[in-house]
Amino acid sequence: MNFFFVLSLLLILNLSSTRSHRIVGGGNAKNPYPYQISLQVFSRGQYHHNCGGSIINERYVVTAAHCLERYQASRLEILAGTSTLSSGGDRYKVQEFLIHPDYQRLYTSDIALMKTDRPFDFSNENISRVSYSDEYVDGGEEAILTGWGNIFPIRPGAIPNNLQQVNLVTLSHSGCSNFQNVTPTEICTHRLFGGACGGDSGGPLVRKKDKTLIGVVSYGLRVCGTGYPDVFTRTSPFKQWIDENSSVTAD
Numbered sequence: 001m002n003f004f005f006v007l008s009l010l011l012i013l014n015l016s017s018t019r020s021h022r023i024v025g026g027g028n029a030k031n032p033y034p035y036q037i038s039l040q041v042f043s044r045g046q047y048h049h050n051c052g053g054s055i056i057n058e059r060y061v062v063t064a065a066h067c068l069e070r071y072q073a074s075r076l077e078i079l080a081g082t083s084t085l086s087s088g089g090d091r092y093k094v095q096e097f098l099i100h101p102d103y104q105r106l107y108t109s110d111i112a113l114m115k116t117d118r119p120f121d122f123s124n125e126n127i128s129r130v131s132y133s134d135e136y137v138d139g140g141e142e143a144i145l146t147g148w149g150n151i152f153p154i155r156p157g158a159i160p161n162n163l164q165q166v167n168l169v170t171l172s173h174s175g176c177s178n179f180q181n182v183t184p185t186e187i188c189t190h191r192l193f194g195g196a197c198g199g200d201s202g203g204p205l206v207r208k209k210d211k212t213l214i215g216v217v218s219y220g221l222r223v224c225g226t227g228y229p230d231v232f233t234r235t236s237p238f239k240q241w242i243d244e245n246s247s248v249t250a251d
Contacts, residue, residue, distance in 0.1 A: 176229050215235060
């Protein structure tokens with residue numbers, strides 16, 4: 001039997017056996033991430049996971065602009081309070097959303113806010129907000145990425161049912177610029193065989209030492225997890241915009 005055929009068959013079998021357990025370089029979330037949500041789109045009679053997002057207060061979620069630009073709010077729901085897509089959690093309608101006015105796809109300001117139709121239930125220990133600040137984060141910071149994105153670089157088949165996590169390290173702006181002409185409003189991470197993939201967009205990059213949201217998944221430079229940086233929208237330059245547009249008042 002041809003050696004390369006056998007090798008390919010073994011690779012396929014190995015990938016199939018780990019399909020529900022591995023993200024690109026990560027694995028099932030070991031800790032609760034109660035700020036993580038699944039942004040879902042209504043299609044073919046039901047809601048399907050599309051992107052991630054982060055709860056920042058009782059009515060607002062931050063996500064990527066490119067996750068919203070093709071949709072109307074009436075087609076969107078947020079699943080919060082669960083680490084599995086198939087069970088648990090609470091559902092919230094998206095009442096409205098706001099895309100940053102300077103947004104340009106694959107270039108800058110890939111950030112947006114979603115307002116829910118009712119307050120998040122913070123009495124539920126599985127639902128809480130994540131903090132963010134205007135602190136500039138440089139390279140060399142340990143960070144955690146979570147999401148329900150594809151678990152293989154070539155993006156085949158179904159997404160994982162269990163929330164996934166992967167440990168990453170940030171790149172300096174100059175370090176990332178060696179790969180891509182990123183803007184100052186973007187931050188990169190770099191890890192061979194580890195990182196974001198399709199379905200992780202909009203999700204949280206959180207600094208490990210203080211659990212602060214530092215980035216929103218925007219795009220990748222090449223095939224997922226193959227050693228090229230992932231690019232995130234920095235939250236720090238947009239703190240004022242987020243604060244001004246996510247104040248909670250009586251409807």
